[in-house]
Amino acid sequence: xxxxxxxxxxxxxxxxxxxxxxxxxxxxxxxxxxxxxxxxxxxxxxxxxxxxxxxxxxxxxxxxxxxxxxxxxxxxxxxxxxxxxxxxxxxxxxxxxxxxxxxxxxxxxxxxxxxxxxxxxxxxxxxxxxxxxxxxxxxxxxxxxxxxxxxxxxxxxxxxxxxxxxxxxxxxxxxxxxxxxxxxxxxxxxxxxxxxxxxxxxxxxxxxxxxxxxxxxxxxxxxxxxxxxxxxxxxxxxxxxxxxxxxxxxxxxxxxxxxxxxxxxxxxxxxxxxxxxxxxxxxxxxxxxxxxxxxxxxxxxxxxxxxxxxxxxxxxxxxxxxxxxxxxxxxxxxxxxxxxxxxxxxxxxxxxxxxxxxxxxxxxxxxxxxxxxxxxxxxxxxxxxxxxxxxxxxxxxxxxxxxxxxxxxxxxxxxxxxxxxxxxxxxxxxxxxxxxxxxxxxxxxxxxxxxxxxxxxxxxxxxxxxxxxxxxxxxx
Amino acid sequence: xxxxxxxxxxxxxxxxxxxxxxxxxxxxxxxxxxxxxxxxxxxxxxxxxxxxxxxxxxxxxxxxxxxxxxxxxxxxxxxxxxxxxxxxxxxxxxxxxxxxxxxxxxxxxxxxxxxxxxxxxxxxxxxxxxxxxxxxxxxxxxxxxxxxxxxxxxxxxxxxxxxxxxxxxxxxxxxxxxxxxxxxxxxxxxxxxxxxxxxxxxxxxxxxxxxxxxxxxxxxxxxxxxxxxxxxxxxxxxxxxxxxxxxxxxxxxxxx
Numbered sequence: 001x002x003x004x005x006x007x008x009x010x011x012x013x014x015x016x017x018x019x020x021x022x023x024x025x026x027x028x029x030x031x032x033x034x035x036x037x038x039x040x041x042x043x044x045x046x047x048x049x050x051x052x053x054x055x056x057x058x059x060x061x062x063x064x065x066x067x068x069x070x071x072x073x074x075x076x077x078x079x080x081x082x083x084x085x086x087x088x089x090x091x092x093x094x095x096x097x098x099x100x101x102x103x104x105x106x107x108x109x110x111x112x113x114x115x116x117x118x119x120x121x122x123x124x125x126x127x128x129x130x131x132x133x134x135x136x137x138x139x140x141x142x143x144x145x146x147x148x149x150x151x152x153x154x155x156x157x158x159x160x161x162x163x164x165x166x167x168x169x170x171x172x173x174x175x176x177x178x179x180x181x182x183x184x185x186x187x188x189x190x191x192x193x194x195x196x197x198x199x200x201x202x203x204x205x206x207x208x209x210x211x212x213x214x215x216x217x218x219x220x221x222x223x224x225x226x227x228x229x230x231x232x233x234x235x236x237x238x239x240x241x242x243x244x245x246x247x248x249x250x251x252x253x254x255x256x257x258x259x260x261x262x263x264x265x266x267x268x269x270x271x272x273x274x275x276x277x278x279x280x281x282x283x284x285x286x287x288x289x290x291x292x293x294x295x296x297x298x299x300x301x302x303x304x305x306x307x308x309x310x311x312x313x314x315x316x317x318x319x320x321x322x323x324x325x326x327x328x329x330x331x332x333x334x335x336x337x338x339x340x341x342x343x344x345x346x347x348x349x350x351x352x353x354x355x356x357x358x359x360x361x362x363x364x365x366x367x368x369x370x371x372x373x374x375x376x377x378x379x380x381x382x383x384x385x386x387x388x389x390x391x392x393x394x395x396x397x398x399x400x401x402x403x404x405x406x407x408x409x410x411x412x413x414x415x416x417x418x419x420x421x422x423x424x425x426x427x428x429x430x431x432x433x434x435x436x437x438x439x440x441x442x443x444x445x446x447x448x449x450x451x452x453x454x455x456x457x458x459x460x461x462x463x464x465x466x467x468x469x470x471x472x473x474x475x476x
Numbered sequence: 477x478x479x480x481x482x483x484x485x486x487x488x489x490x491x492x493x494x495x496x497x498x499x500x501x502x503x504x505x506x507x508x509x510x511x512x513x514x515x516x517x518x519x520x521x522x523x524x525x526x527x528x529x530x531x532x533x534x535x536x537x538x539x540x541x542x543x544x545x546x547x548x549x550x551x552x553x554x555x556x557x558x559x560x561x562x563x564x565x566x567x568x569x570x571x572x573x574x575x576x577x578x579x580x581x582x583x584x585x586x587x588x589x590x591x592x593x594x595x596x597x598x599x600x601x602x603x604x605x606x607x608x609x610x611x612x613x614x615x616x617x618x619x620x621x622x623x624x625x626x627x628x629x630x631x632x633x634x635x636x637x638x639x640x641x642x643x644x645x646x647x648x649x650x651x652x653x654x655x656x657x658x659x660x661x662x663x664x665x666x667x668x669x670x671x672x673x674x675x676x677x678x679x680x681x682x683x684x685x686x687x688x689x690x691x692x693x694x695x696x697x698x699x700x701x702x703x704x705x706x707x708x709x710x711x712x713x714x715x716x717x718x719x720x721x722x723x724x725x726x727x728x729x730x731x732x
Contacts, residue, residue: 423528428568430552431524431561432578432638433585439553442581446572446621 027076030054033181036081040150040184045161053170053180060174067366067398068306068335070279073244080182082212123148123187123203135199144197144228145190149217152188159190163221167250167287167314175246175281179215183248186216191226191257200456202231205245213244220250222257224290231459232263240276242305243268247282255290255317262455263311264463266303274333274362277305284311288320291346295321298454300463301328301336302470310368312341315349315377322351325451327463329444329470330363330395339368339400344377344410353384356448359395360471368400373410380410388418389447391440391471419447441468477502477677478523478646479544483534484702485522492518494702495534500646503674507688507713508681510699511721516681517565519699520648524562525552538646556582557589561644563635565651565681569623575634576618579604579641586642607640611667628655636667645676652680653687665690685717698724 024039025032033054037047062070123146139146145156152160170180187203203218222228232249245267251259261284270277280303286295297311313322324340342351351371359365371382388397403412421443429439445452445464452460478500485493492515500506508516522529523536525547537544540558547555570578584594595603608615611633623631632652639647649668653661668691672678680691688696688710696712697704698721705728706712716724 422568425568425570427526427528427552428564429570431556431564432582432642433553433556433589434582435551435553438581438585442573442578443570446570449572 024079024081026079028054028078028080028178028182032080036182036184039081040153042153043157046153049165050181050183053177054182056170057174057177057181060177063174066308066337067368067400068308068337068364070306070308071242073242073279075178078213078244080213080215081184123201138199139197142195142198143192144195145188146201147188149183149186149188149219152219156188156190159221160188160219163219163250163252164217165250167252167285168248168283173283176248176283179217179246179248179283182213183215183217186218186247187220188218189220189228189230191220191222191228193224193226193254195223195226197226197228200229200231202233204233205247213246215245216247218247218249220252220259220261222251222253222259222293224254225256227258228260229456230259230261231456232261233266242270242277242279244279245282245304246279247284249282249284249311251284251286251295253286253288253290253293253295253317253320256292257290258294258296259286260296260298261286261311262298262459264300264302264455264459264466265307266466269303269334270305270332272332274305277334278303280304280307280309282309284309285341286311286313286322288313288315288317288322288346288349290320291317292319293317293321294323296323296325296454297340298325298451299327299338300451300455300459300466301326301338302463302466304336305334307334307336307338310339310341312343313351314343314345315351315380316345317349318346319348319350320346321349323454324351324353324355325454326355327358327448327451327467328356328365328367329358329360329467330365331360331470332363333361334363335366336364337366337368339366339370341370341372342382343370344373344380344382346377348379349377350380351382353382353386354450355384355386356451357386357388357397358391358444358447358467359388359397360391362394364396364398366398366400370402370404371412371414373405373407373412375406377407378409380407382410382412384412384414385450386414386416387447388416389444390418390420391444437468437472441471444471477539479535479537480519480523481535481537483519483522483536484532485518485529486532487518487529491532492529492702493522496699496702496704498697498704500677500679502645502677504695505672505678505680505691505693507693507696508679508699509683509696509713509716511725514699515702516699517650520562520650520679520681523547523646523648524560525550525555527552553585554589556642556644557586559590559645559676561639561642561647563632563639563647563649563652565654567623567626567631567635569621569626571621571624573622574619575622576604578622579618579638582638583641604641607637610640610670611637612663613637629657629660632656632664633660633667636664636671640667640671643671643676646679647671647676648679648681650681651683653682653684661686662690685713688713700725700728703728 033050168176170177191197253259267278288295295313301307315322322342328336328338330336355367357365357367367386373380386399426439452463480496480498483493483496510516531548536547538547587594693710696708698706706724
């Protein structure tokens with residue numbers, strides 16, 4: 001196989017769609033933010049929200065505490081808004097540029113209505129804008145709102161205004177502030193009281209344009225007694241330059257509501273020499289506001305040059321439950337600094353953390369976690385398990401767990417292991433007919449089982465395949 | 477079917493095998509005996525292709541479709557697919573992988589290589605059930621993670637179960653009897669005897685006559701310091717049981 005073909009096989013989503021995007025000046029400043037807001041025809045309060053974010057960001061410095069090397073980013077050289085040029089606003093999926101539809105088809109995300117058969121509603125975000133949300137009618141029947149956040153701002157301003165930025169305010173961190181200023185689009189979900197969402201909802205993010213940052217924002221509100229299963233997938237073309245993805249995801253559950261949020265992240269990770277790749281700097285957090293409410297994060301992080309994210313839960317309501325299940329796989333020169341925060345505020349709140357980090361080749365994999373039990377959180381419980389697996393001898397695995405308990409009645413457990421795939425394990429499998437690659441993949445899949453089993457079936461199949469594909473060229 | 481000629485091998489610079497000659501034909505049972513550290517396990521591992529051992533001389537040929545093939549040229553998984561099986565002295569644990577998934581994949585790999593049809597799920601399950609019965613094993617065994625938390629006896633039974641399912645032409649059983657109580661030894665031996673046929677061969681690495689009472693060898697070889705110093709029939713093992721190795725070692729050292 002030619003080297004070039006091999007490269008393509010390494011990352012099969014590395015193609016570029018030849019589609020014109022609407023011009024937008026580079027850089028970030030008040031003028032740009034105002035222009036963005038005007039283009040999107042936003043109400044005054046949202047412009048204020050953006051400007052507040054911008055002013056906050058301008059006061060801040062790039063954080064230094066992460067255990068990965070982030071090369072300096074020239075924020076003024078980026079374009080903050082890249083919209084695929086379309087002849088007019090899109091009213092239905094039939095009007096979407098066929099080139100775009102084809103891109104999503106190639107990615108395995110058909111947006112046409114045949115997708116209905118699969119029982120998943122998809123919101124597809126291409127560069128900075130949402131290009132199409134499927135199954136809107138089916139969802140409307142039960143009162144579920146699933147649309148792009150731009151559309152929600154126009155159609156449901158009260159809901160958006162009430163919750164936007166309440167979970168992750170601009171001042172939370174550097175990239176959250178930047179996102180508040182320049183977020184372009186994203187998904188919005190509202191599940192009305194007592195409704196179990198009849199379909200799994202899904203957002204598919206695709207970065208295409210060059211020198212573009214993707215700053216989307218997802219806001220999901222599960223009203224009393226409701227339930228939703230949400231899936232998120234990501235890919236990007238293979239480019240030599242690094243690209244920035246700084247998203248925000250905010251989840252809110254009211255009394256007895258539950259949100260399950262699953263991510264399979266496969267942004268372009270850079271090539272074997274460490275060139276190019278996405279900087280995935282994402283802030284994800286959920287507020288379990290209501291009693292007995294639940295938020296569960298499952299992530300399979302297998303892409304990006306640098307991943308820097310901590311899907312977290314603030315457990316406010318009594319008996320609320322937070323979980324975090326994570327598999328982070330790094331190879332080549334990838335770096336991942338990921339983990340979670342579980343903040344226990346309400347009584348009898350419970351949280352579970354299962355983190356599996358796998359590092360291969362020259363990559364670096366960090367688990368960073370905080371379990372905080374506030375004085376009010378009587379009877380709180382946490383169980384954390386952080387396992388690391390090393391493949392080869394040039395990679396690194398690090399764990400930085402912080403446990404802060406301010407209530408004596410809390411029970412907090414933490415278990416951690418580090419293992420290396422042993423030569424004996426591999427030989428054992430090979431002597432049973434497994435190739436070297438299959439042997440490693442079997443061992444790794446076994447290691448990740450506790451996390452994979454929390455994924456919806458089709459995602460779990462995809463995750464297994466993804467891990468296999470990533471490892472294929474990492475084990476000699 | 478197996479022809480080992482003047483085989484030498486080393487691990488981390490120290491030479492363990494120093495010119496082994498061994499011929500094994502289909503339908504035969506060979507026992508490899510000898511004091512600790514004589515190279516018995518190494519011989520089995522080298523034939524199976526353990527990467528930690530470096531072959532420094534000699535050859536190993538194995539008949540594939542009635543033609544001799546240089547086994548040392550093949551990757552360990554290809555050797556397995558061609559019908560070489562190593563029963564481990566210390567079977568390895570694979571957490572998170574169920575026994576049945578592990579077995580199914582191994583079985584399919586071997587079938588695909590040998591051009592045999594894959595079995596569907598029901599057919600495979602019924603094959604496994606039949607083999608479980610042979611080894612007096614509970615079906616719940618299948619849903620447990622590979623060797624994880626198994627007792628010594630269960631691990632060894634699991635090795636023979638794998639052998640029964642993969643149906644190798646050459647089985648190298650490395651101290652399969654160690655760590656077994658009398659009942660387990662009897663069951664394991666019964667299993668091996670049931671698998672034994674005129675189409676396959678078995679090489680037993682063992683310290684004890686008690687295994688050879690149950691799986692009767694056609695040939696017994698005594699290994700000492702990396703060489704076969706004596707070969708004979710089953711009576712040699714009985715003699716060793718009585719007299720130990722010293723007399724043979726003295727004989728061998730006199731020769732050198």
